[in-house]
Amino acid sequence: MALTRNGRAAPAIVAVAAAALFLVPAAKVPAFYESFLYLMFYWIALATSWNILSGYAHYLSFGHGAFFGAGVYATATLTTKLGVPFLASIPLAAGVAALLALGIGAVVFRLNRLRGDLFALLTLAVAFVLATVILNTPIDGGPGVYLSAVPLPNLAGSPSATIYVLGLAIAVIAVAAAYAVAHSRLGLGLFAIHDDEDVAEAKGVPTFRYKMIAFAISAGIAGAVGAVHAMYVSYVTVGETFGITIPLYVVLMSVLGGMRHWLGPAVGAIIIGASLFAFTGGASATVGRAAVALGLIAVILLLPDGVVPTLLRRSGALFRRSAAPAAAPPATPPAAAAVPAAPRREPAAADAGPLLVCDGVHRSFGGIHALRGVQLEVKRGEILGLVGPNGSGKTTLINVVSGHYPRDAGSIALDGREIGHLKPHRVAQMGIARTYQIPRPFAHLSALDNVVLAATFGRESDKASVRAEARHWLDFAGLGARAHALPGALNLHERKFLELARALAAHPSLLMLDEVLAGLTPTEIENAVALIRRIRDAGTTILFVEHNMRAVLELCDRLVVLNYGAVIASGAPREVMRNPEVVSAYLGGTHA
Amino acid sequence: MPSFTLLGQALVSGVLIGGLYGLLGLGLTLSWGLLHLINIAYFGLAFLSAYLTYHLGEVYHLPPWYAAALLVPAFFAAGVALHWTLARFRVAGLVSLLVTFGLIVVVEAVIQIVWTADFRKLELPYLTASAKLGPVYLPYMELTAFLIAAALAVGTWAVLRYTYFGKAVRAAAEEPSMAAAYGINHRANALLIAGLCAASAAVAGIFIALTTTLAPSQMFAWFGVVFAVVIIGGLGNPLGALVAGVLIGVAESMTMALIAPAWAPVVAFSLLIALLIWQPRWL
Numbered sequence: 001m002a003l004t005r006n007g008r009a010a011p012a013i014v015a016v017a018a019a020a021l022f023l024v025p026a027a028k029v030p031a032f033y034e035s036f037l038y039l040m041f042y043w044i045a046l047a048t049s050w051n052i053l054s055g056y057a058h059y060l061s062f063g064h065g066a067f068f069g070a071g072v073y074a075t076a077t078l079t080t081k082l083g084v085p086f087l088a089s090i091p092l093a094a095g096v097a098a099l100l101a102l103g104i105g106a107v108v109f110r111l112n113r114l115r116g117d118l119f120a121l122l123t124l125a126v127a128f129v130l131a132t133v134i135l136n137t138p139i140d141g142g143p144g145v146y147l148s149a150v151p152l153p154n155l156a157g158s159p160s161a162t163i164y165v166l167g168l169a170i171a172v173i174a175v176a177a178a179y180a181v182a183h184s185r186l187g188l189g190l191f192a193i194h195d196d197e198d199v200a201e202a203k204g205v206p207t208f209r210y211k212m213i214a215f216a217i218s219a220g221i222a223g224a225v226g227a228v229h230a231m232y233v234s235y236v237t238v239g240e241t242f243g244i245t246i247p248l249y250v251v252l253m254s255v256l257g258g259m260r261h262w263l264g265p266a267v268g269a270i271i272i273g274a275s276l277f278a279f280t281g282g283a284s285a286t287v288g289r290a291a292v293a294l295g296l297i298a299v300i301l302l303l304p305d306g307v308v309p310t311l312l313r314r315s316g317a318l319f320r321r322s323a324a325p326a327a328a329p330p331a332t333p334p335a336a337a338a339v340p341a342a343p344r345r346e347p348a349a350a351d352a353g354p355l356l357v358c359d360g361v362h363r364s365f366g367g368i369h370a371l372r373g374v375q376l377e378v379k380r381g382e383i384l385g386l387v388g389p390n391g392s393g394k395t396t397l398i399n400v401v402s403g404h405y406p407r408d409a410g411s412i413a414l415d416g417r418e419i420g421h422l423k424p425h426r427v428a429q430m431g432i433a434r435t436y437q438i439p440r441p442f443a444h445l446s447a448l449d450n451v452v453l454a455a456t457f458g459r460e461s462d463k464a465s466v467r468a469e470a471r472h473w474l475d476f477a478g479l480g481a482r483a484h485a486l487p488g489a490l491n492l493h494e495r496k497f498l499e500l501a502r503a504l505a506a507h508p509s510l511l512m513l514d515e516v517l518a519g520l521t522p523t524e525i526e527n528a529v530a531l532i533r534r535i536r537d538a539g540t541t542i543l544f545v546e547h548n549m550r551a552v553l554e555l556c557d558r559l560v561v562l563n564y565g566a567v568i569a570s571g572a573p574r575e576v577m578r579n580p581e582v583v584s585a586y587l588g589g590t591h592a
Numbered sequence: 593m594p595s596f597t598l599l600g601q602a603l604v605s606g607v608l609i610g611g612l613y614g615l616l617g618l619g620l621t622l623s624w625g626l627l628h629l630i631n632i633a634y635f636g637l638a639f640l641s642a643y644l645t646y647h648l649g650e651v652y653h654l655p656p657w658y659a660a661a662l663l664v665p666a667f668f669a670a671g672v673a674l675h676w677t678l679a680r681f682r683v684a685g686l687v688s689l690l691v692t693f694g695l696i697v698v699v700e701a702v703i704q705i706v707w708t709a710d711f712r713k714l715e716l717p718y719l720t721a722s723a724k725l726g727p728v729y730l731p732y733m734e735l736t737a738f739l740i741a742a743a744l745a746v747g748t749w750a751v752l753r754y755t756y757f758g759k760a761v762r763a764a765a766e767e768p769s770m771a772a773a774y775g776i777n778h779r780a781n782a783l784l785i786a787g788l789c790a791a792s793a794a795v796a797g798i799f800i801a802l803t804t805t806l807a808p809s810q811m812f813a814w815f816g817v818v819f820a821v822v823i824i825g826g827l828g829n830p831l832g833a834l835v836a837g838v839l840i841g842v843a844e845s846m847t848m849a850l851i852a853p854a855w856a857p858v859v860a861f862s863l864l865i866a867l868l869i870w871q872p873r874w875l
Contacts, residue, residue, distance in 0.1 A: 058686065060686050062693065107868050107869055116685075117624075118823065118868070120630075120686060121823070122864075122865075122868075124815075125864070128816045128861075129857070129858050133858065136852070136854040244700075244812060248693070248694075248697055287705070289697060290697070290698050290701035293694040293698045296690065296691075296693075297695065297698075300683075300690055300694075301683070304687075
């Protein structure tokens with residue numbers, strides 16, 4: 001992946017540095033240094049944990065202080081009121097914070113509209129609600145909670161060394177978690193959610209579950225930080241815990257360091273944590289906060305990618321000339337890429353009836369009935385053309401079959417199994433892939449990674465073969481030379497073929513093509529028609545939505561005509577086009 | 593069971609404070625719904641306006657209408673300048689939330705440095721005067737704030753709905769490129785809207801100074817409630833913000849009267865979360 005490609009040396013360096021830092025207490029340094037370093041670890045852990053959801057998936061949380069605070073007060077309550085040992089309270093505090101996150105996520109991640117905006121503001125609000133609740137209940141009650149009487153186990157020679165070691169351990173866990181997530185399926189899914197959540201879902205990413213997992217990890221680490229910090233300060237108050245400082249600083253650290261890199265927030269935390277040291281106490285703390293806020297504004301406006309990615313790009317330009325996307329030669333036309341198609345999934349039973357059956361499918365938007373009882377069958381191995389005037393419901397049907405819009409009534413069955421109630425990612429995993437009329441590639445993933453994502457989530461797969469598979473489909477679509485280009489650098493024709501490669505990489509049994517030919521030149525259309533024929537010859541069934549009648553007649557085995565959300569004719573292409581009802585639908589009401 | 597007088601008083605206070613919520617939400621809802629900028633800096637501006645009103649009254653002994661004459665045009669200009677800057681750097685969506693979050697923290701810090709974290713209250717004889725409606729008190733200043741908030745909300749709604757300018761703004765919010773193709777100059781319209789949002793924040797700030805006790809940290813407490821108002825009222829809908837403001841104001845004051853004042857801040861969010869779970873179509 002573009003973000004992780006050049007990461008061979010960095011994890012090793014970070015691991016060695018962490019190991020060396022664990023030895024610091026043995027050197028018997030003055031407690032002041034341990035305390036200073038502890039605060040660094042504190043910020044590294046907080047910023048890195050925030051970034052796991054907010055940076056990777058771009059669901060900005062302004063309530064990281066709430067999870068930290070939940071951890072602080074969980075430990076304060078458990079140790080002072082319930083007699084739980086301090087060390088045992090740390091995982092419990094992490095659990096409390098993670099549960100809080102799951103509760104918030106369950107409410108806001110289900111929304112379809114404005115979910116990012118609402119998430120941001122709701123998390124900000126939750127911090128205040130939690131502060132109010134804690135202030136008004138015996139959890140705090142107003143005067144604050146003293147932890148000075150809680151015994152601190154001696155882990156490293158002195159109390160300050162013990163806190164130091166715990167802080168370091170959590171920072172290491174946070175950075176390791178950020179690294180592991182960025183290099184896993186989860187991370188790939190989160191990066192796709194960042195770019196286009198609907199498309200990620202349609203390509204098989206279980207978006208709701210992934211966001212919940214990332215949020216729980218993020219909040220759990222913040223809760224553990226809170227648990228240790230409660231012991232470090234030994235006197236906790238609502239005002240100090242739930243202030244605006246933590247949400248503000250973690251955002252700035254991550255934005256400064258780079259939100260799409262696992263090490264970005266840690267680097268940002270070190271830069272800002274060290275400079276904050278200049279502003280301590282009373283009035284200068286206020287000045288410091290203002291300076292940090294101004295810094296945030298300046299960084300967003302002037303350095304939107306953050307320090308780490310910017311540095312990597314600079315060094316990458318020096319050391320890795322081959323990966324520079326701009327240097328790639330222009331795309332070869334697809335006809336030239338004579339790669340045979342890979343073997344596909346076996347058809348369940350070749351003669352077991354139609355592949356897809358839509359029966360009485362209804363869908364309305366407000367008062368508009370976009371689909372009114374659509375009845376159609378797609379037979380195995382055929383190219384079924386779906387035509388109709390603009391607004392007749394063709395794209396809506398694709399959206400309903402792929403699960404993007406739930407159907408209001410009717411049934412949709414694939415291989416005889418009902419799929420109408422499934423989430424889009426389940427439909428994708430069942431073997432239905434689609435392309436978008438206007439290509440919607442993941443903007444921050446290279447062309448290759450776009451296909452890798454579809455290959456990873458479209459079906460069960462092992463990680464080793466996925467990249468080779470993705471390469472194969474990219475070559476098949478004639479985009480082999482553009483593998484490392486970002487979608488923004490591709491022209492419309494190339495983006496359309498990227499859509500195709502992405503759909504094919506999922507090894508679909510049914511491929512739904514939504515106006516793939518629109519906007520292409522006659523030569524490009526010829527290439528595309530040849531490519532579509534090869535896809536079918538390799539065993540994929542195709543639902544072909546198109547306005548270009550010449551291509552439709554050339555490619556399709558059968559034709560279905562939609563008008564006002566209902567099927568008005570179906571059968572052999574040339575016969576259907578002579579049907580008087582079809583003619584009148586295209587030419588206007590009274591001609592028939 | 594509390595007396596009917598207490599409930600009646602709570603109802604009146606809730607409606608009146610609700611007007612102020614709606615007024616504070618006006619800038620955010622217009623900016624979010626029509627300009628696609630989640631500009632929370634309007635809270636900072638409202639509090640800046642409140643502190644300036646306080647300062648003009650307490651130090652220079654200027655009456656609040658002088659403050660209004662000074663602050664409303666000044667804030668209009670500030671809003672235009674802010675929007676111009678955001679547009680210049682192509683800030684939109686969540687990034688606008690980040691930038692304006694930074695701004696609000698800067699404003700809060702400046703307020704804290706200039707006026708300290710102490711509580712401030714403008715003391716003027718007519719601020720505490722009130723009419724009596726049977727056993728229920730009707731404070732003149734809160735009533736004025738409510739009437740002006742209602743007038744601004746209805747006026748903005750009417751402008752958006754019936755004038756060419758309003759239709760152009762709504763069209764551009766829906767489909768900017770299409771609107772531009774029909775000759776709508778959205779950039780100029782957006783600057784005007786942003787200026788009006790900031791001016792409404794100035795008005796809200798003046799009434800905050802006249803009716804409440806000021807402290808820099810209050811900014812974030814108000815913020816939560818107003819955010820709920822904007823969402824519940826529907827983005828870009830000034831009347832909705834007013835109605836939602838009154839709804840939340842009444843719910844809060846009823847909670848204060850029936851349960852305990854300390855629990856009031858939770859009310860708005862409980863309503864909001866319930867609404868997000870329910871997910872009605874108009875949300």
